[in-house]
Amino acid sequence: MRTIIRSSEFKEQAIIKEFPENFAADHGFSETVYQTNLEGYTGDTREILLNGICIEHRNIHHENALQLEVHHDFPFFKMHFELKGFSGYASKSKGSRDVTIFDGCHQLFYFPEVKGRLQYAAQQRFTLEIKLTRSFLEKMMGPELAPLGAFGKGLQDNQPVLIGGRSLPIQPAMRNVIYEILHCPYRDMLKKVYLEAKVTELLLMQLAQLEAHREEAPRSVLKSGDAERIRHVKELIEENIQEPCSLIELASRAGLNDFKLKKGFKEMFGNTVFGYMNHVRMEKARLMLLEGRQSIADISFVVGYKNPQHFTAAFKKHFGYLPSDLKC
Incomplete structure (x- = not known):
C-alpha cells in the first residue's frame, strides 16, 4: 500500500x-x-x-x-x-x-x-x-x-x-x-x-x-470571493471571544451585507453566526476547565461573560452538565 x-x-x-x-x-x-x-x-x-x-x-x-x-x-x-x-x-x-x-x-x-x-x-x-x-x-x-x-x-x-x-x-x-x-x-x-x-x-x-443532509441543498447565495470573506468572519469570531463582535460589525469588516453573511455562513458551516460564536466560547471554556488551572469565575470572564452565573447557565444549556462537573 x-x-x-x-x-x-x-x-x-x-x-x-x-x-x-x-x-x-x-x-x-x-x-x-x-x-x-x-x-x-x-x-x-x-x-x-x-x-x-x-x-x-x-x-x-x-x-x-x-x-x-x-x-x-x-x-x-x-x-x-x-x-x-x-x-x-x-x-x-x-x-x-x-x-x-x-x-x-x-x-x-x-x-x-x-x-x-x-x-x-x-x-x-x-x-x-x-x-x-x-x-x-x-x-x-x-x-x-x-x-x-x-x-x-x-x-x-x-x-x-x-x-x-x-x-x-x-x-x-x-x-x-x-x-x-x-x-x-x-x-x-x-x-x-x-x-x-x-x-x-x-x-x-x-x-x-x-x-x-442527502437532500438537495438550497441554491447558494455566495458569489466569487464571498467564501474567503466568510472564512475571515469565522476567524474574527475565534479571535474575539472575550469581546464578541456584533453581526453588523462582522459584516462590515468582511465587506458583506448582513443578509449574505447570515445565509452564507449557515451554508458554509452549517451553523448561524451567533450559534458558532457560542460554540467557540463554550469549547474554549470546556478546555480551560479540563486544564484545571483557573476558577470558573475567571474562565467565564475569558470567554466573554461578566456574570459567572450567566456563564454557568449557558454552559449547562450547551453541554447538558455544569462547569463544576469538570472541576471535580
Missing part, C-alpha cells in the same frame, strides 16, 4: 509513503510521530496503526498556498475532519468525485482509486484523518456492509461514494470524541481497544449526519 505525493515546490520532487498491508501493526498497535520540514511546509503528523485503521493527526503550517499531486494505489475509505484549515481535492480519475472540506467541517468518502490534485490554503492546519480498510468495516458491520447504506453499496460495487455533496460542520458531540481520540488515557492494548471503539462511534456520527 503506497502513497506518492509530488510537488514542484519540493526539492525531492516526490515523497513516497509505504503502509503495511491492511494497516497492520506488530501486536495490533503502533504509534509514530513524523516531522515535516520542507520548503514552506512544516509541522508534524502523529500516525497510529490498528490493523485495519490508520489514524493521522496533522499539525502543519503552510506559508503559502500549496498544490500537491497525489496517488494512492489502494482503495480509500476516509473520515476527514478539518479542525482548522481548508483542503480541496480535484480528481483525475474517471467517474470519481472532487472533495472540498472547509474549516471546522468534515467529510466521509470512498474512492477505489485516488489520483488527483490536493490544494491547501496558506495557514496553520489541524486535521484528524482516519483511513479504514474493508476488513475492519466487515468486522464492525458484517460481510454485507448493509448498515453502511450507500457507502456499503459503493464498497461492494467498487464505485466512488461521497455523501452530502459538501462538507458539513463538526458537531459538538463529534469534537468530544475527537478530543478523546487525541488524548487517549490508555496505553498498549487498552489503547487499541479504546481507539477502535471511538473510531466506530465517530463513523456512526458521520453517517447519521451525512444521511440527514
